[in-house]
Amino acid sequence: MNPELIRCGWATSAPDYIVYHDEEWGRPVRGDDLVYERLTLEAFQSGLSWLTILRKRENFRKAFAGFSIEAVAAFGEQDVERLLADAGIVRNRSKIEAAIANARAAIELAGGVSELVWRYADPSSPVPASLADVPATTPASKALAKELKRHGFRFVGPTTAYALMQAIGLVNDHLAECWVRGRLA
Secondary structure, three states, X not given: OXXXXXXXXXXXXXXXXXXXXXXXXXXXXXXXXXHHHHHHHHHHHOOOOHHHHHHHHHHHHHHOHHHOHHHHHOOOHHHHHHHHOOOOXXXXXXXXXXXXXXHHHHHHOOXXXXXXXXXXXXXOOOOOOOHHHOOOOOHHHHHHHHHHHHOOOOOOOHHHHHHHHHHOOOOOOOOOOOHHHHHHO
């Protein structure tokens, strides 16, 4: 964590954010279980601080069988009750049930969830100069959300879809002056 590096403004308020920003956010992530994990965490973040999710991520990984799509798709009502009792994660029935439904939907996708999501990559998105230049949604995130919902995914609105796109590198929303942007270009 070099304090002299220029970072995106959102990443400087907590050490956890700095590590996430510097080592993970915006870097290409492929693979069905890995994309499913990010999609699930972005859905759980809805209405909460990302820092809350980031700090509970290891607990989420344990609770959701390492985000193995096959394992989570097999979860039943006992697992829902177990997850609702787990103080290490966000205990929201709708989000828990959506995570399970999304794993089941992912299994049904020809080509997998990673392939579907990566169809919406936008390497030509504009370079943001400030946080004000970073959109909450884009036409691509709206289309991705619509496509995911068409396949039975839940808690995947355009804002969640865009956060996923940012997190896994479908778009590069590191600010123009951010040191990471240069590394990803």
